[in-house]
Amino acid sequence: MKNPPTKLMLRLKSVSRDIDEKDLVQVDNNDPINFASANSNHNNPWDNAYIALQENPDVSFAEPDIESGDLCYSYQQEIEERGEPDKASYQEFIDYWPHPKEASIWHLGDDFSQLKKAREEVAALPNKKTVRIAHFDTGYYKDHISFPAANIRKDLERDFVEGEEYRDHDAADSFDEGTLKMPGHGTGTLSILAGGKVSMPFCKFDDYIGLHDSIEIIPIRIAKSVVLLKSSAFVKALDYVANELNKSDATRVHVITMSMGGLASGAWADMVNMAYEKGIFIVTAAGNNFKKLPTRTLIFPARFNRVVAACGVTYDLSPYAKLHGDASFSIMEGNYGPRSLMNTAIAAFTPNVPWASYRFTDVVGLKGDGTSSATPQVASAAALYYCKYYDELEALPEPWMRVEAIRNALFSSAAKTINHDDRDVEKYFGNGILKAWDMLQVKVPPATTLVKQKEDKVAFPFFKVIFGIRAMEENDQSEEDMLETELMQLVLSDPALQELLQSEEKKLEDLNREQQKRLAEKILQNNKASEKLKESMQLLLNQLDIL
Structure with a gap:
């Protein structure tokens, strides 16, 4: 039995003629948001989002439309x-x-x-x-x-x-x-x-x-x-x-x-x-x-x-x-x-x-x-x-x-x-x-x-902070932002990650080498993690084993 199509929320760098303006959410100082069904049908909705980013050059960010309370x-x-x-x-x-x-x-x-x-x-x-x-x-x-x-x-x-x-x-x-x-x-x-x-x-x-x-x-x-x-x-x-x-x-x-x-x-x-x-x-x-x-x-x-x-x-x-x-x-x-x-x-x-x-x-x-x-x-x-x-x-x-x-x-x-x-x-x-x-x-x-608050952004900079490197090339910033958003979702829904991070009171940069490896391993074991995220985690885990 096939999975129902994943609903996505997409930031669009440019808007094609077949998208009606009334179907777009206009966002001041940012790309408009469009709601669409994924063309792919992977088991994990985040994998469908990564594919949408890769296949459409007009997309600057994609994420699945989830029932977040249920998670x-x-x-x-x-x-x-x-x-x-x-x-x-x-x-x-x-x-x-x-x-x-x-x-x-x-x-x-x-x-x-x-x-x-x-x-x-x-x-x-x-x-x-x-x-x-x-x-x-x-x-x-x-x-x-x-x-x-x-x-x-x-x-x-x-x-x-x-x-x-x-x-x-x-x-x-x-x-x-x-x-x-x-x-x-x-x-x-x-x-x-x-x-x-x-x-x-x-x-x-x-x-x-x-x-x-x-x-x-x-x-x-x-x-x-x-x-x-x-x-x-x-x-x-x-x-x-x-x-x-x-x-x-x-x-x-x-x-x-x-x-x-x-x-x-x-x-x-x-x-x-x-x-x-x-x-x-x-x-x-x-x-x-x-x-x-x-x-x-x-x-x-x-x-x-x-x-x-x-x-x-x-x-x-x-x-x-x-x-x-x-x-x-x-x-x-x-x-x-x-x-x-x-x-x-x-x-x-x-x-x-x-x-x-x-x-x-x-x-x-x-x-x-x-x-x-x-x-x-x-x-x-x-x-x-x-x-x-x-x-x-x-x-x-x-x-x-x-x-x-x-x-x-x-x-x-x-x-x-x-x-x-x-x-x-x-x-x-x-x-x-x-x-x-x-x-x-x-x-x-x-x-x-009066002091203006910093612009809000979802971030869990595991790749950048833990390893002191950029996980991807500069032109893959959108994918990196998506990986951080997915990671943040996992941290909030996985008690094992919460325990390791001491209810997030422990900063990423304070994790020792063994704790870094355990964090990567727990993400690899999480059945809600996308294949794309697991691939990235495995690469980083391999680097930790070599270093």
Whole structure:
């Protein structure tokens, strides 16, 4: 039986006449991106990408369109189902994580995110402008009591899930069932971001769960579930936001929140760079793991330095991670690290925060967990800051400066505290813990003090760094970039590589000769590695044996 044709994402140096312009994703300062089926049919999709590069001189980069979330959660078959909860169980906290003694919506308080105080300050401001937030997720449930119908831009919502082209203007969730698929995920994250006014007598709460004043939400469905995110869906969603919606002030998006992610993608880097240059603030989830598998480090696009990574901090200000050997396949934990990536990360509160249940239209429970729950809190703070300082941000001479001004306020106001033995805030929380009201007190700095982030690029420079040589000739830079992207995907999905690299805390240049050989050997043994990558690894392994 033949394999189905591999879908590819191609950067095109030049565009032939048979490609319709509407089928291209335009990327400022870079080659446009085209989606195509591979002409070859190798077992490994990356081999099909390398052949596309070799056979077409108009291609400057090729990569397979993968379901990156599925690769990240390669241990999903070992994870226990949480069972069918009843209504009463939603009123209880997850007991193996810190939580208050009594049921409450605690994360909004002054001792935690300060989001309630911050949104009240912004609501009291006169003559506010509207701030638009694009919500990249699995969609929403319009019949849920928390659904913020008045704030939803129905005319702008979109669906970029493959096979759902017939409903491209409808971002409602289809609630796919199955282990780790987390049906209703978008409904839950939307409730944290902009949940409406809900009465919850069991925890003495009768208020708005999320933002509601001077904001508009644009729901964008990019996946059926958190483990079925196709790389192309994120590219198409960012194309829609950064290219189409950005044309008019009436539709322009200021903030993007995405509570999912996956493996490395060169096309993702291209799109993130373009969105950053256009002044769009992006926050995405750091990722989750079970028993530190397959990785406990940040996933993409949270790894990009032009994206803010949302990590987790619990009720007692300890890391959202089991650090003393009590992890298991039934306990989800939040990702963090390596340290080299934490300078663009921040922690927000999870688990045991509100979560709208798709199973019951009238239930908002207290079991919100994962870095998925932290992400919309950071997006909320960024949107509130944009509301308060709208004119000052818009007056900055370059659009990217808006992102940097927001990040400056977000990071500088974060609480540098942690409830953990080693007191290492940066290791687990990056810049600290979200403090939304304190953030509002940080004024927009002068443009001359804002520093532009380096352009994002996927890199795992094993060939260059380890051996001190260029692995290929100068005219094969495209192939080298592709090999590094594939390598980065393997590092994030292979626990053996994570162990060897000590969760990527060990730098490539610090590996000794035996460790270098072991790294090459483990890649050769990885059944997801392409033949092209294995050939390159074998050549380098041969050099190590000779040297």
